[in-house]
Amino acid sequence: MSERILLLPATNDLRGRLLDQLGDICLEQWEASQIVHYLHQSIYLYRDAIRDDPGNATYLGDLGWVLRNRFEQLGDLNDLNESISKLKDAVHQIPDAHPDKPVSLNKLGVALQSRFERLGGLTDLKEGISKLEDAVHLIPDGHPNKPIGLSNLGTFLRLRFEYLGDLRDLNESISMLEDAVDLTQDGHPDKHDRLTNLGTSLQTRFERLGDLSDLNESISKLEDAVHLVPNGYPTKTSSLNNLGISLQTRFQRLGDIGDLNEAISKLEDAVHLTPDGRPDKPGQLVNLGISLRTRFERLGDLSDLNESITRLKDAVHLTPDDHPHKPISLSHLGNSLRDRFGLHGDLSDANEGISKLKDAIHLTPDGSPDKPRILNNLGTFLRYRFEQLGDLSDINDSISKLKDGVHLTPDGHPDKAGWLSNLGGSLIRRLEQIGDLNDLQQTIFCFKASACSITGPPHVRLYSAKLWAVCAEKNHHQSLLEAYQVALHLLPEVAWLGLSINDRHYQIMQIGSLVRDAAAAAILSGQPEKAVEWLEQGRGIIWGQFLNLRTPVDALKEKWPELANELISLSAEIEAATSGKSDAPFIISEAQPNLSSIAQQAHKTVQKRAVLLEKIRQLEGFQQFLLPKTFSQLLTAAQKGPVVFLNVSTTSCDGLILREGPDNKATHVPFPELTSGIVKKLTQSFQNMMSNVQHGKIDRLYGRREGRTTDLEGEFLQILSDLWLRLAKPVLHALGITVNNLPHIWWCPTGPLTSLPIHAAGLYGENVPFGSKLSDFVISSYTPSLAALMQPMSQSQQEFQLLAVAQASAMGQSYLPGTTDEINQIQECARDKVAVCPLMDQKATVARVEEGMMKSTWVHFACHGLQDRRTPTESALLLAGSSRLTLERIIRLSLPHANFAFLSACQTATGDKELQDESVHLAAGMLLAGYRGVIATMWSIMDNDAPQVAADVYKHLFKTSPPDSTQAAEALHLAIRNLQEGSEGGKSLFRWVPFIHVGI
Helix, strand or coil: CHHHHHHCCCCCHHHHHHHHHHHHHHHHHHHHHCCHHHHHHHHHHHHHHHHHCCCCHHHHHHHHHHHHHHHHHHCCHHHHHHHHHHHHHHHHHCCCCCCCHHHHHHHHHHHHHHHHHHHCCHHHHHHHHHHHHHHHHHCCCCCCCHHHHHHHHHHHHHHHHHHHCCHHHHHHHHHHHHHHHHHCCCCCCCHHHHHHHHHHHHHHHHHHHCCHHHHHHHHHHHHHHHHHCCCCCCCHHHHHHHHHHHHHHHHHHHCCHHHHHHHHHHHHHHHHHCCCCCCCHHHHHHHHHHHHHHHHHHHCCHHHHHHHHHHHHHHHHHCCCCCCCHHHHHHHHHHHHHHHHHHHCCHHHHHHHHHHHHHHHHHCCCCCCCHHHHHHHHHHHHHHHHHHHCCHHHHHHHHHHHHHHHHHCCCCCCCHHHHHHHHHHHHHHHHHHHCCHHHHHHHHHHHHHHHCCCCCCHHHHHHHHHHHHHHHHHCCCCCHHHHHHHHHHHHHHHCCCCCCHHHHHHHHHCCCCHHHHHHHHHHHCCCHHHHHHHHHHHCCHHHHHHHHHHHHHHHHHHHCHHHHHHHHHHHHHHHCCCCCCCCCCCCCCCCCCCHHHHHHHHHHHHHHHHHHHHHHHCCCCCCCCCCCCCHHHHHHHHCCCCEEEEEECCCCEEEEEECCCCCCCCEEEECCCCCHHHHHHHHHHHHHHHHHHHHHHEECCCEECCCCHHHHHHHHHHHHHHHHHHHHHHHHHHHCCCCCCCCEEEEEECHHHHHCCHHHCECCCCCCCCCCEHHHCCEEEECCCCHHHCCCCCCCCCCCEEEEEECCCCCCCCCCCHHHHHHHHHHHHHCCCCEEEEEEHHHCCHHHHHHHHHHCCEEEEECCEECCCCCHHHCEEECCCCCEEEHHHHHHCCCCCCCEEEEECCCCCCCCHHHHHHCCCHHHHHHHHCCCEEEEECCCCCCCHHHHHHHHHHHHHCCCCCCCHHHHHHHHHHHHHHHHHHCCHHHCHHHHCCEEEEEC
16 A cells, blocks of 8 residues: 555655555554554655655644654654754644644644753743643633643643742643643543643642642542553553652651552552663663662661662663763662662772762763752762771862862752751861861851751751751850750751641651750850750740640631741741752653752742741731740749759750749759769669559559569669659759748659659658658649740639549450549549539540530549550540540640649650650640640559549549649649558559649
């Protein structure tokens, strides 16, 4: 057939049309089979048709489009350039009113997009979007081509956003892509392509704004696309690749290993289905290599790291040297080799990795936005090799490369903070090696510049501030307090309100002893008031956000919702502004924005947020919005009695006493006999002892069991003796307290001291005289922060009501017969005095308990409590059946009448050892929910002790009408004394020490 057509004379009009139609048939055969021969054949036939009729717009358009397809298949840039030339000729030949004009404009716009993705450059960007806009404008609504025009324009707008950073482009992209998907019927062969484009734009917006709903929606759309696209279809691999990237991104945000495993599976499928000759194969291999390295970093499986290196080597091999992504592939390979070198110290990995990074730099043109990142990766790798081998030339070369990266990055770029931090890290290594004071000044400069970079990611800036403080302290530099001041200022930014509670807790865990070390430095410099401000500002970050920020933010939303939403959006944008870690995945053929545009956009965002905060602070009632309290403001926390901070830092242990007086100063109490090492030993001993208790030695039902109880008592006595002699006694001396009075004081311990029973400090034994233990001198309460003591009294006019909840038989737990007796005793104490609303056993569901808490002023729980150490906010009170009233639910409650809570359950004041300064326990949750005071337990209590203690507490509290919860600490003090004196067993430390009072 084709031979007969070719034999027709060139002057025959039929010949050209037949050749063009035969070219169409070959193109369809290629689309169905992906056999490249059909692609070549179609190009040959279209060219022959054009020779017969050089000005035919149809023939020119068909040749231009198939040349673009061959470029996508084989990557020859000559094909793409000729494609654009032919498509321009076709567009030029077609009148604006002709129905084929939008089709030709659309094809030209897509070809220009392909060249922009390959080469970058504003010319193709502007012209391509212009042509696609013209095409969409010319296609009438309801026309079947409208969705494809919208999809192509939406995709190119996303690329323009990535290049120039204008968020309006991205929002318009998503809007157009949503329209394209909605206008495309289910079953349409292009539906999956449009879903893929929409999913990719949603992921991009998540990376910019950090809104998790965008990422979840992205994954949903990409999953739909993968499901719809037939196996063997060329765009299947693009959908799989982009889905893998979105899943890995969600893993990086939420830490769910299932997302990472699924990401790797999808990326492996994409790689498997893509032939080696396809231009997008190297990018898929790089994404797979990055994900495998990420899983190695999470799980430590060396096979993942080895496979990562293999995949990245394949990517490098398949990428031509003139391809703009070759340096990125080399850089990622260098990073994986760096990780393996760090694991095994194999010098061949170091040499190969550094060589690959040097190749990447050589191939990266000056002005490329990737150059500073690759220089940073090389400089960091050279420092690692120096740390292994000690070759001074490596650290010198490291500093040189890192300086080049910093120099090439404009001020205001979000990544510059990270580059400066890494440069400081290399300078400090050389300082330690040769002691050049010039390196000290440069190190301090780098860390300071990074920490103070307003456009840098907050977690990077905080890390730099920490390193700045460590360097300043070690070298006695005068900037030490300034470094800590900057670090403390950044803490709320790192644990910002847009993150989930668990995400914020993870960020706080990275801080370590920073706040306590800052306070110690302030004390050493003679500024105890500054130390108090910093301890309150830095500790209990999440606590502070709930108590000090929740009300203003909620109030802001109520009065000025637009301002509140704008603040949340800008905060998220700043956190997500960095262009990514060096191992972040990339979408195939993504054009890179220039460094200056990123810097300008980041600076603009920070400025907008600063202006917005000033605007908010001009509003009545919001003057102190997001600002820390001054010492004079904090001093009001001591109105009802002294508050004692107990600070444990790496350098010293100190007490800070707040009490109202004429001088309005904080009193510093040094603890010369207490060091961080001693506190650590006491804590470890106490935790080991409690582990024995919690694993069956003692519990609420059975009390003491057989075992080394005598040994445990001995360990406990030693701990309480040390706390008395080394800590509590010096505080009492500073306060001038004698045994003749019994004042109420509040303890605010920090770090590892938060898990120790300070209230029970003392010497115990048959012949120990009165006045040898803390409880002989004071009534003790705890507070997680000064803010907890500064909450205003509820103005509720609600009549007093006590909700009494008992659950004797929670699923999977031992039966607690004493809970019923406990509630009965409370009702007996309250008879004819106050209203008690009991919720017992199966009636005590979460919904009913929460409803009762909303109506009641006091609440009493007699049940099992559970501390979840993996996810502290899932710690819970166990109610009817298998239901749980979790810490997270409690925190979310806002109770208008709440006043006092009694948690007669196990482990209700047991915190997380990883979050020692965050008061992550049920008692603190009750304070967050609005209760001003809480009685709770540090560990399991005996079932028959609970009713006695509860009865004694309520007998004391119900002496006044209405009951006064501020007497709860005194009531507990007396109840514990009764328990100790009531029986021989009551003297056991394990029975009375766990009961504590928290709050007012």
